[in-house]
Amino acid sequence: MAKSDPVVVVGAGPVGLCLALALAKEDISVVLIEALSDGNFLDQVPRAGSNHPTTLAFFDRIGLYARMEPRGLIAPKFQYWDRQDNALIAEFDHALLKDDTRFPYVLQCERIKIIEDALAMAQAHPLVEVRMATEFVGFEQQGDAVLAQVKNAAGEIEIIRGSYLVSCEGARSIARKNLDVEFEGFTYPERTINIEVAYDFRKHGYTERNYISDPVEYSNLFHWKGPPDRWRIHFPTNIDDDENELKRPEALQKRLQQFLGIDHEFEICGCNLYTVHQRVAKKFRQARVLLAGDSAHVNSPIGGMGLNSGVHDAFNLADKLARILHDEADDEELDRYERQRRHVAVTHTQAQTIRNKRLLEERDPAVRRRNHDELRRQADDPALARKFLLRTALFESLREADQIA
Ligand SMILES: Cc1cc2nc3c(=O)[nH]c(=O)nc-3n(C[C@H](O)[C@H](O)[C@H](O)COP(=O)(O)OP(=O)(O)OC[C@H]3O[C@@H](n4cnc5c(N)ncnc54)[C@H](O)[C@@H]3O)c2cc1C
Numbered sequence: 267m268a269k270s271d272p273v274v275v276v277g278a279g280p281v282g283l284c285l286a287l288a289l290a291k292e293d294i295s296v297v298l299i300e301a302l303s304d305g306n307f308l309d310q311v312p313r314a315g316s317n318h319p320t321t322l323a324f325f326d327r328i329g330l331y332a333r334m335e336p337r338g339l340i341a342p343k344f345q346y347w348d349r350q351d352n353a354l355i356a357e358f359d360h361a362l363l364k365d366d367t368r369f370p371y372v373l374q375c376e377r378i379k380i381i382e383d384a385l386a387m388a389q390a391h392p393l394v395e396v397r398m399a400t401e402f403v404g405f406e407q408q409g410d411a412v413l414a415q416v417k418n419a420a421g422e423i424e425i426i427r428g429s430y431l432v433s434c435e436g437a438r439s440i441a442r443k444n445l446d447v448e449f450e451g452f453t454y455p456e457r458t459i460n461i462e463v464a465y466d467f468r469k470h471g472y473t474e475r476n477y478i479s480d481p482v483e484y485s486n487l488f489h490w491k492g493p494p495d496r497w498r499i500h501f502p503t504n505i506d507d508d509e510n511e512l513k514r515p516e517a518l519q520k521r522l523q524q525f526l527g528i529d530h531e532f533e534i535c536g537c538n539l540y541t542v543h544q545r546v547a548k549k550f551r552q553a554r555v556l557l558a559g560d561s562a563h564v565n566s567p568i569g570g571m572g573l574n575s576g577v578h579d580a581f582n583l584a585d586k587l588a589r590i591l592h593d594e595a596d597d598e599e600l601d602r603y604e605r606q607r608r609h610v611a612v613t614h615t616q617a618q619t620i621r622n623k624r625l626l627e628e629r630d631p632a633v634r635r636r637n638h639d640e641l642r643r644q645a646d647d648p649a650l651a652r653k654f655l656l657r658t659a660l661f662e663s664l665r666e667a668d669q670i671a
Contacts, residue, residue, distance in 0.1 A: 272297045272395070273587060274414045274428030276402040276441065278307075280314070280377060281559030281576040282434030283384035287328040288584035290393040294591055297426055298388055299416055303399035307385065308378060311538045312462060312498065315376035315490065316341075316475060316570030318659040319360065322369040324581045325380075331369075333383040338375030339491045341474035346641050348634075349480035352527070354471065355638045356645035362652045366661060374474055374490055377573060397426075404444055405431055405555060412554040430587060432556045434580070437543065439561035445552050451545030451616070454566070454623075455505050458542060459512055462535040463522060464494040470526060477568070477626060479634065484626035485525070486568060496535055499525070500567070502627070503539070513537055542566045544620060546611045550604040558583055563611040568622040574660055575615045579607045582667070606667040614663040 273289055275282045278300035286296045300307070317325070317334070325331040346355040360370045388394045399419035406413045412431045416424050433441035442449065467476075467487060476487040486500045501521060503512055511517060515534065522532045546563045550556060559576030583603050589595035628634045644650040656662050 270295075271411055271427050271429040273591075274299065274412065274426055274431040275434055276414070276431065277434035277436060277559075277561070278302075278381065278385055278388070278396070278398075279434055279436055279559065279576075280380050280384070280573050281561075281580045282432075283381060283388055284324065284328065284330075284577050285432060285434060285558065285580040285584055286388050286394050287330070287384065287391065288581055289587060290388075290391045291328055292584065292588035292592070293393065294588055295393045295395075297395045297397060297428065299397050299400050299402050299414070299426070301399070301401045303419070307398070308382060310378060311540075312460065312536070313377045314567065314570065314573035315374055315380075316488065316574075317373045317375055317380075318570065318574050319363060319367040319369040319371065320660045320664055321574045321577050322373055323367065324577055326368075327581070328387075330380070330384055330387065331373075333387075334373060334375045334380060337379045337383075337491065338373045339474055339489055340371045341374050341489070342371040343473045344372070344475035344477070345473050346638075347472070347476055347478040348638060349478050349483070349485075349525075355479070356641040357473070358645055358651055358655055358658075360655060360659065362648060363655055363659065363661075366652075366656065367659075372475060372570070372659075374488060376490055402433075402435065402440060405441065407553050407555065428554075429591060430554045430556065432558055432583065433561045434559050434576075436560045437545075437564045439557060441555055442547055442557055442561055445549070445555060447552070447557070448548040449545045450548055451543065451564075454542045454544070456502050457505075457507075457539050458500050458567075459503050459521075459537060459539050460498060460500050461518055461522065461537045462490075462496050462498050464492070464496050464533040464535055465522075465530075466495070467497050467526075475570075477622070479626045479628065479638070481627065481629040481634070483525075486626075494533075494535060501525075509539055512539060544616055546608065546616060550608055551600050556583060556600065556603070558607075562607070563615060565615050565619040566623050567619075568626065569619050569658065571615045571619055571660070575610060575663070578610070578660065578664065579603075582607055602671070606670045609670055610663045610667050614657075614660070614666075618657070
């Protein structure tokens with residue numbers, strides 16, 4: 267087998283970039299293919315950005331954390347609120363994890379900042395060849411290699427030979443479709459509206475990360491470092507709401523005014539509408555082609571788990587590919603990648619994000635009361651609160667995956 271062939275990584279999102287940098291750190295050469303160009307790479311809608319302690323430790327392994335920290339906000343706490351009563355239900359503090367991690371907090375640092383820094387690091391790394399403005403269109407597997415077909419900036423089709431190909435292309439993965447792998451799960455009928463606003467919600471008692479339960483209009487509220495210093499708030503919308511009407515400046519103002527119960531003219535920095543899917547690919551591997559991140563699983567953003575669990579895929583896979591390519595393991599290790607990370611996607615990420623949404627949107631008053639009492643009980647007991655945080659910050663999923671042979 268031609269072990270000198272690079273690993274072909276498709277997609278310079280957070281998952282592809284972390285994978286490329288982690289492989290390069292192990293002396294493995296990589297070709298990283300990205301459809302966007304240097305000119306439009308940063309023109310992407312706001313998405314993830316709550317980075318859990320486990321993920322920060324991975325970022326630190328490739329030298330990315332030090333670049334992110336000054337660009338983000340350290341958020342040790344998060345809160346659950348009841349909008350009906352305008353009351354705080356419970357607060358969890360990552361300080362309880364001080365003996366479990368060097369990073370007892372979430373770093374609020376947006377995906378766009380992460381990929382900007384990680385791309386600069388990849389472009390400067392001698393073992394990573396970054397091919398911007400290059401679209402992956404298909405592949406062919408051979409016994410000892412995989413041939414990626416790409417369309418370059420000039421519109422020409424090129425073939426790139428790799429030892430393995432990892433699709434980090436995001437939810438619309440062409441590799442997953444070409445492999446004919448089912449993307450099992452469902453799509454929520456309603457869409458979510460995301461409003462970015464320069465306003466300090468701490469004046470109303472909120473902390474940097476907040477989950478707000480309400481039977482009519484639940485929401486999530488997060489703080490991001492500027493300029494301008496911004497907060498992002500998500501609300502569900504009705505299935506047949508008209509997009510233009512939802513995004514009308516007066517409609518956005520009204521939603522925010524009703525949320526806070528104040529008469530204020532907000533400085534709105536942006537808004538977008540998105541659909542939420544809960545899906546996991548039936549397989550994460552077929553011979554020399556692997557799926558990671560959103561290409562392998564997608565979920566609701568409530569709980570901030572998509573980017574985080576995708577980055578965990580990247581490091582799990584990088585360790586295994588490095589051992590295989592350094593002749594320290596055979597390539598059945600990659601089936602273990604699938605067993606471990608698919609288990610996490612189904613049992614942790616999907617289950618937890620579905621539960622999170624149900625908790626916030628619950629309509630039955632008795633169930634709501636029970637749920638809120640249970641959150642209070644866990645927050646008030648340090649041992650239970652630590653256990654809760656080990657789950658939400660993804661320590662538990664990493665430990666469980668480690669035990670899978
Ligand atoms: C509104 C919103 C909020 C979210 N908030 C959070 C959060 O707080 N925390 C969290 O953990 N997750 C969150 N997520 C989820 C998170 O954004 C994704 O899980 C994460 O970005 C996935 O990373 P990825 O690298 O797998 O894919 P992506 O980020 O989608 O990156 C894929 C890359 O591949 C490139 N690409 C695609 N097709 C091709 C092709 N054919 N050829 C070459 N390149 C290609 C794309 O241009 C892109 O650069 C949120 C998502 C949404 C929608």
